[in-house]
Structures are given as structure tokens and as C-alpha cells.
Amino acid sequence: MDKRKLVQPYAELAWALLKTGILGYGGGPSVIPLIRYEAVQRYRWLTDDEFGEILALANALPGPIATKIAAYLGYSQKKALGAAVAVVAHILPSTICMIALLSAVHLFSQSAIVQGIIAAVVPVIAVMLGMMAYEFAERAVKGLGKPLGFACFVAAFALLQVVHLHPALVIVLFLGYGAAHYRTAAWLTAKRQRMRRQRAERNGDYSA
Amino acid sequence: MLATVAPSAIALIWLLKVLRRYRNSPVVKGMTLLVQPVIAVMMLFLTWQMGGSSLHAIGIGQSIGIAAAAYWLMGVKKVHPALVIVAAFAYGGFVLSVFHA
Numbered sequence: 001m002d003k004r005k006l007v008q009p010y011a012e013l014a015w016a017l018l019k020t021g022i023l024g025y026g027g028g029p030s031v032i033p034l035i036r037y038e039a040v041q042r043y044r045w046l047t048d049d050e051f052g053e054i055l056a057l058a059n060a061l062p063g064p065i066a067t068k069i070a071a072y073l074g075y076s077q078k079k080a081l082g083a084a085v086a087v088v089a090h091i092l093p094s095t096i097c098m099i100a101l102l103s104a105v106h107l108f109s110q111s112a113i114v115q116g117i118i119a120a121v122v123p124v125i126a127v128m129l130g131m132m133a134y135e136f137a138e139r140a141v142k143g144l145g146k147p148l149g150f151a152c153f154v155a156a157f158a159l160l161q162v163v164h165l166h167p168a169l170v171i172v173l174f175l176g177y178g179a180a181h182y183r184t185a186a187w188l189t190a191k192r193q194r195m196r197r198q199r200a201e202r203n204g205d206y207s208a
Numbered sequence: 209m210l211a212t213v214a215p216s217a218i219a220l221i222w223l224l225k226v227l228r229r230y231r232n233s234p235v236v237k238g239m240t241l242l243v244q245p246v247i248a249v250m251m252l253f254l255t256w257q258m259g260g261s262s263l264h265a266i267g268i269g270q271s272i273g274i275a276a277a278a279y280w281l282m283g284v285k286k287v288h289p290a291l292v293i294v295a296a297f298a299y300g301g302f303v304l305s306v307f308h309a
Contacts, residue, residue, distance in 0.1 A: 052247055056243040123270075129255040131283060144245070178241060182234035
């Protein structure tokens with residue numbers, strides 16, 4: 001009926017992911033903060049927690065991460081057609097660039113201007129990733145409490161950087177414990193309460 | 209390109225569908241919560257890598273200057289990240305290309 005309403009969701013998807021495709025220099029992970037901004041803050045397709053889940057699972061599955069997230073966002077808004085629109089919009093700019101510049105690759109990589117542009121974007125991407133790291137860390141500490149939160153950071157750091165476990169495996173490990181986390185926490189609280197009650201009873205006996 | 213992404217994308221869509229269905233179960237809630245610290249640490253590594261390659265390319269002064277400006281714009285002034293990147297493009301094209309060629 002209303003043509004604009006019909007087209008608008010696709011246009012939004014295409015525009016959001018086109019922007020991330022054009023501006024996400026560095027490919028892969030460096031696009032994540034941009035996609036997050038569009039999906040969570042700008043268009044409110046999902047919450048930050050949901051974005052975290054998507055990120056974790058996308059990270060654990062093979063293939064370029066940004067393209068998978070683009071496909072999921074498209075699907076969650078408009079099923080299969082939405083997924084197709086989102087993926088095409090996301091990879092189109094870089095594809096066109098590749099084809100257009102393939103013949104001029106040598107010239108391109110020699111150009112001081114292009115090198116300057118690329119070099120200037122790297123620190124910006126670093127800041128974006130850093131801000132995102134802080135926000136995820138903040139949410140982890142809020143949900144897990146300080147001791148367990150920091151224990152998780154240390155464990156994740158050690159598994160990734162010292163043991164050199166595959167990131168997908170680390171995510172699966174944490175998901176595994178996560179599945180049992182609330183039950184474990186409830187069990188621990190119950191145990192602590194039982195002990196406190198017993199101690200109170202004993203003290204009560206002495207004073208009586 | 210599409211062929212390589214399709215199986216993973218479908219798996220992702222399916223897994224998230226299952227998660228959404230059990231949205232309110234403590235099992236799924238715990239999984240969502242425990243994933244946050246891992247992502248935080250992974251993002252930290254990426255930040256570190258990006259920082260390192262920036263230091264290598266344009267040195268500490270430019271790197272910290274650009275990073276501070278980017279943080280001020282995005283974190284304090286809440287400017288759209290896309291605009292900040294465009295600004296960095298301009299700075300890199302006009303300034304860095306002259307001084308760091």
C-alpha cells in the first residue's frame with residue numbers, strides 16, 4: 001500500500017551497511033565498532049547485549065566477521081531478502097574499489113596521499129576498538145561483580161595470549177560455564193546462607 | 209564471496225534464533241553474561257595491534273595526537289564515528305601525506 005514504508009527498511013539496511021563498508025578501513029574487526037554504532041545507537045535494531053551475543057557467535061564461526069554480522073542484521077530485520085541487501089551493500093564499495101584500482105595498484109600504494117589517509121585512520125580505529133573494549137568490560141563487571149569479572153578478564157587473557165588457545169575455543173569455554181553460571185551462583189549463595197544459619201544457631205546455643 | 213559466507217551466516221542466524229527462543233532462561237542469560245569479558249579482552253588485543261601498527265607507521269606524536277582527538281570527538285562530544293573517520297581521511301590526505309611521505 002504505502003510504498004515508502006515497504007522500501008524504507010531495505011533502504012536503511014543498505015545505507016547503514018554501505019557506510020560501514022566504505023569507512024571500515026582495515027576490514028574485518030575494525031568495522032565492528034561502526035556496525036555496532038549503526039545497529040545499536042542509530043537504528044536501534046538491537047540492544048548492546050544482543051550485539052555482544054552476535055559478536056561472540058560470529059567470532060566463533062569461520063569466515064569474515066563483518067559479512068556474517070551484516071547477513072544476520074539483514075535477516076533479523078527483513079529475512080532472506082534483507083540479508084542479501086545487507087551483505088551486498090556491505091561488500092559493494094570495497095569490491096568496486098578493488099576492481100577499479102586493480103590496474104592501478106602500483107600507483108595506488110605509492111601515492112603519498114593514499115598512504116597518509118590510511119595511516120590517519122588507524123589510530124581512530126584503535127580508539128573505537130578501545131572504547132568498545134571498555135564498554136564490554138564495564139558490562140561484564142556489572143553483571144559478574146568485581147572479583148569474578150576480573151577473574152574472567154585474567155582467564156580470557158591467559159587462555160588467548162599465554163596458552164594461545166583458538167579464540168573460538170575460548171568463547172565456547174566461557175559459554176559453557178555461562179550456561180551453568182546462574183545455577184552455580186544460586187548454589188553458592190544457598191550454601192553460604194546455610195553455613196551462616198548454622199553458625200547463628202551454634203552461637204545462640206552458647207548464649208542460652 | 210557469498211558462497212564462503214553463506215554457511216556461517218546461516219549457522220549464525222540459526223544459533224541466534226535458538227538463543228532468542230530461550231531468551232529468559234538462566235542458561236542463556238548466563239551465556240550472554242560470560243561472553244562479555246571475552247569480547248572485552250579480544251577487543252583490547254585488537255586495540256593493542258592497531259596502536260602498534262600506527263606507532264610503526266606514523267610515530268608516537270601523530271598517533272597519540274590523532275587518537276586523543278578521536279577520543280575527544282567520539283567519547284566526549286559524541287560525534288558520529290563515520291564523521292570522525294572522514295575527518296581522519298582529510299587530515300591524512302592533506303597533512304600526513306606531506307609530512308610523512
